[in-house]
Amino acid sequence: MVHHLASLGRRLRAASRFDRGSSAIELAVLAPAFLGVIMLIIQFGLWFNARQVALASAQAGARVAREEYASPTLNWQADATGTARNYFRTLDTRLLGRVDATPATGTEAGTLEVGVTVSGPLGYSVFSWFGMNWNVSATVTGPVECFHPANAGGACG
Numbered sequence: 001m002v003h004h005l006a007s008l009g010r011r012l013r014a015a016s017r018f019d020r021g022s023s024a025i026e027l028a029v030l031a032p033a034f035l036g037v038i039m040l041i042i043q044f045g046l047w048f049n050a051r052q053v054a055l056a057s058a059q060a061g062a063r064v065a066r067e068e069y070a071s072p073t074l075n076w077q078a079d080a081t082g083t084a085r086n087y088f089r090t091l092d093t094r095l096l097g098r099v100d101a102t103p104a105t106g107t108e109a110g111t112l113e114v115g116v117t118v119s120g121p122l123g124y125s126v127f128s129w130f131g132m133n134w135n136v137s138a139t140v141t142g143p144v145e146c147f148h149p150a151n152a153g154g155a156c157g
Contacts, residue, residue, distance in 0.1 A: 043126045047134055050095035053088065054118040054138040060087035061101060061116030062140040069114045069144045076114065077103040084116045096120035096136060104139050115141030 061084030068076035081101035088099045097120055104115045119137035 039126045043134075046095065046124050046126070047122060047136065050122050050136045051138060053091055053093055053095050054099075054120070054136050055140065056091070057084045057088040057099065057101070058116045058118040058138045058140040060084055061118070062114070062142055065103065065114040065116060066142045066145045069112075070146050080114075080116050084118050088118070094123045097123045104141050106141055108141075108143070111143045113141040113143055115139060 061080040064083045065076050065080035068074040068079055080103055084101040085099055088096070088101075099118060099120045102117050102119075104117045106113045117137065117139040119135060122134035122136055125132060125134055
């Protein structure tokens, strides 16, 4: 039994001489992959946060668009896009390089919907030295609000 243990010890020492430097090679092979994964996680976090900012700005503009669309005396497009831009400015973030706000309209189940699309390039990018440009866009629409007195009847618009 002792002879077998001694023999095993000699074989392990001999094998370890051949493994010398293998950790450094493994690190050199795996480090770029780990770094790439970490960079992707950071990039996703930046994109996700910028999209949340764009979405919040579009929601602020869509509220104004839904309220003002039915009023013939108000310019709902200018007010809604202006509100979205102002909301973005109040957030005081540089996650988006610049903000573009445009009015959006559509129909859902026969109901007119209005809102705002907010878009812009990502202000910060981990991969900018690769020439990658990341754009963020968020559209929010909702049904037109119609306010009229009770018993007055009539339709919106």
